[in-house]
Amino acid sequence: MATEQTARVFGNWKGFPMSIRLTLRRAAAGAGALGAVAAATLLAAPPAHAAGTSKVSVVHGIPGQPVDVYVNGKKTLDNFQPSKVAGPLDLPAGNYDIVIVKPGDPVTSPIIKVDQAAVPADANISLVAHLTADGKPTLTPFVNDTKTLAPGKARLVVRHTAAAPAVDVRAGGQPVFKNLTNPNEAKADLPAGTVSADVVLAGTSTVAIPVTDLSLAEGTSTIVYAVGSAEGKTLGVVAQTITGLHGTPGGVPSGSGGAADRGPAAWVYLAGALGLLTALAVGFALRKSRVPA
Amino acid sequence: MSRTRATAWSAVAAGIVTMLAATFTACAQQPAPPTGTPPTAASSAGPALEVSATPAAAVAPTGLKIDRLKLDVKVDPVGVDDKTGDFAVPPSVDVVGWYKWGPALNATAGSIVIAGHVDSAEQGAGAFFHLRDLGPGDPITVTGADGSTRRFTVTAREVYPKAKIPLERYFARDGTVRLTLITCGGPFDASIRHYRDNVVITAQPAA
Numbered sequence: 001m002a003t004e005q006t007a008r009v010f011g012n013w014k015g016f017p018m019s020i021r022l023t024l025r026r027a028a029a030g031a032g033a034l035g036a037v038a039a040a041t042l043l044a045a046p047p048a049h050a051a052g053t054s055k056v057s058v059v060h061g062i063p064g065q066p067v068d069v070y071v072n073g074k075k076t077l078d079n080f081q082p083s084k085v086a087g088p089l090d091l092p093a094g095n096y097d098i099v100i101v102k103p104g105d106p107v108t109s110p111i112i113k114v115d116q117a118a119v120p121a122d123a124n125i126s127l128v129a130h131l132t133a134d135g136k137p138t139l140t141p142f143v144n145d146t147k148t149l150a151p152g153k154a155r156l157v158v159r160h161t162a163a164a165p166a167v168d169v170r171a172g173g174q175p176v177f178k179n180l181t182n183p184n185e186a187k188a189d190l191p192a193g194t195v196s197a198d199v200v201l202a203g204t205s206t207v208a209i210p211v212t213d214l215s216l217a218e219g220t221s222t223i224v225y226a227v228g229s230a231e232g233k234t235l236g237v238v239a240q241t242i243t244g245l246h247g248t249p250g251g252v253p254s255g256s257g258g259a260a261d262r263g264p265a266a267w268v269y270l271a272g273a274l275g276l277l278t279a280l281a282v283g284f285a286l287r288k289s290r291v292p293a
Numbered sequence: 294m295s296r297t298r299a300t301a302w303s304a305v306a307a308g309i310v311t312m313l314a315a316t317f318t319a320c321a322q323q324p325a326p327p328t329g330t331p332p333t334a335a336s337s338a339g340p341a342l343e344v345s346a347t348p349a350a351a352v353a354p355t356g357l358k359i360d361r362l363k364l365d366v367k368v369d370p371v372g373v374d375d376k377t378g379d380f381a382v383p384p385s386v387d388v389v390g391w392y393k394w395g396p397a398l399n400a401t402a403g404s405i406v407i408a409g410h411v412d413s414a415e416q417g418a419g420a421f422f423h424l425r426d427l428g429p430g431d432p433i434t435v436t437g438a439d440g441s442t443r444r445f446t447v448t449a450r451e452v453y454p455k456a457k458i459p460l461e462r463y464f465a466r467d468g469t470v471r472l473t474l475i476t477c478g479g480p481f482d483a484s485i486r487h488y489r490d491n492v493v494i495t496a497q498p499a500a
Contacts, residue, residue: 151373151394192394218394219466246394248464250378251455255477256486257412260422 054123057087061130061161061227062111062137063234069129070099070107079103083227085240093121098139100129112139126240130161130227133182140183144242145221149189151247154216156195156224157187163229166202171195178202192218199226199235209235219246351397356436357389357407361427366420368407368435380475386410386419395464398437403466405435408475414486421476425450425492433472433496445472445496452478458491472496 058069060082069077077086096119100112112129117139119125124144132138142159149155158169160180169177169186172195177186179202195216199209209226216222221242228234354368371381371390383390389409396403410419431447448471453459463473472495479490 151378244466246466248460249373249380249392251460252380252382252408252458252475252491253377253477253487254380254382254408254421254475254491255411255419255481255488256414257417257419258414258481258483258486258488259418260411260425260478261481261488 052093052121053090054093054119054121054125055088056091056119057085057089057126057240059126059128059130059225059238059240060084060086061128061225061238063228063232063236065111066103067100067111067129068103068105070097070101072097073107083236083238085238088124091119093119095119098127100137100139112137114139117141124242126223128159128161128183128225130183130225131163131229133163133165135163135229135231138183142185142223144223145187146242146245148247149219149221149245151249152192152218153189153247154192154218155187155189155221155245156214156216157185157221159183159185159223159225162226162235163231164201164208164226164235165230167199167208167226168202168204169197169199171197175200190216192216197224209237212237214239217241217243219243221245349399352399352437352439352441353393354391354398354405354407354435355438358434358436359427359431361431362423364420364423366409380406380408382408382410386413386416389420392464396466396470398435398441398443400470402470403468404463404471404473406464406473406475407435411476411478411488411492419476421474421492424474424476424494425452425478427474427494432499433474435472444499446499447494447496449493449495451493451495452490453493454479454489455487455491458493463493470498472498 095116098114099107160182166181168175195214198211223240225238370393374381392406409421433445474494477488478492
């Protein structure tokens with residue numbers, strides 16, 4: 001039921017192999033920590049779509065480097081720009097080879113190469129091309145939480161996908177997510193509205209990413225990616241939105257007086273009276289006819 | 294003779310049956326059968342992929358006019374009660390509430406929901422006291438905060454026990470755009486001061 005909406009849709013998805021399932025086995029370096037996040041979230045992901053099909057978005061979090069994305073040997077995203085989000089696509093479960101190259105380069109000289117990325121069934125996934133904590137390009141799959149929100153609530157998810165140390169995320173000056181490291185996420189369901197958030201180095205007030213106003217719409221999930229490199233002074237954010245997660249009020253209590261209880265409708269009384277009348281009349285006639293006999 | 298008598302007796306039986314049936318119905322009266330076409334429920338028709346163009350600013354309904362009921366009432370934006378999770382129907386029975394998290398007056402899809410009190414123990418009859426008298430064809434006019442008006446025509450009246458009402462359908466944000474008015478109705482349980490049913494009026498944009 002969840003529909004996904006991304007900030008911008010890019011590229012030609014025609015060739016995208018029909019389903020990327022979740023667990024990416026990454027050929028690239030630095031695979032370690034991601035598994036934990038992906039696996040943990042995977043367990044929590046509710047089945048949402050036609051059996052076997054997952055929703056997959058691609059997020060470009062490597063500054064200054066447009067790329068082409070190949071999936072199973074087919075160019076799927078052409079000249080995909082940094083800070084953009086593509087998709088989502090409905091993809092059947094299966095394994096996919098993903099190669100990311102500089103625009104125009106052959107697949108034999110990849111920036112990132114992932115063999116047999118396993119896309120699970122019935123999930124909502126974001127594939128994020130980004131830098132590891134020590135600045136190497138990599139691809140990390142995140143399973144998106146599409147659980148229905150309570151009415152009036154919005155979900156905020158923050159993902160550390162930047163070449164930077166551990167950070168705290170502050171809202172209104174107060175740390176809300178602490179000690180977040182690459183490539184992990186933190187999330188919370190909040191009242192819908194606008195939140196002013198910034199990112200500081202963990203345990204300090206050294207601002208890494210300055211204050212950004214986040215408009216959290218009711219019934220949606222806003223996923224904010226910290227991207228870029230602290231060293232290269234290219235830190236920034238990319239946002240992705242998933243809509244259609246709204247809940248429904250529990251009920252509509254709208255009366256406590258009782259004056260509107262009009263009782264049974266008029267036809268019920270009429271039918272009752274008619275029935276009684278018939279019974280009496282016929283019974284009477286019957287009795288009368290019996291007397292002379 | 295016995296034949297005539299048998300016929301007569303069966304007439305008596307029929308009369309009694311009708312009477313019993315009527316009594317039974319009176320005691321366990323089910324909600325009135327719906328009239329008109331039920332609302333379109335094009336939900337779960339599949340996720341719609343949209344490029345997020347900046348959506349038009351939502352226009353909050355501020356007034357509701359139903360000539361048939363001689364009703365001209367103020368509409369306030371409301372959400373849900375924090376404690377109960379229920380629709381936060383305005384406490385004043387003279388004001389009705391628009392569900393601000395759902396489709397707005399200028400919506401192009403989904404159900405614009407306005408709910409109001411049928412009555413209250415303290416304030417008496419509410420704005421929606423006669424809502425259940427509406428039927429297919431009745432016109433409704435809603436005024437927006439920007440001064441715009443949108444006209445609707447009633448297409449259905451439905452009554453559901455509160456335990457069974459398909460609220461997801463009435464609060465859907467997809468499917469054809471429609472106006473949904475909700476209040477209470479049916480038998481009243483004085484011990485808990487609750488009506489058993491919800492009365493739901495569905496209206497489509499007027500041609």
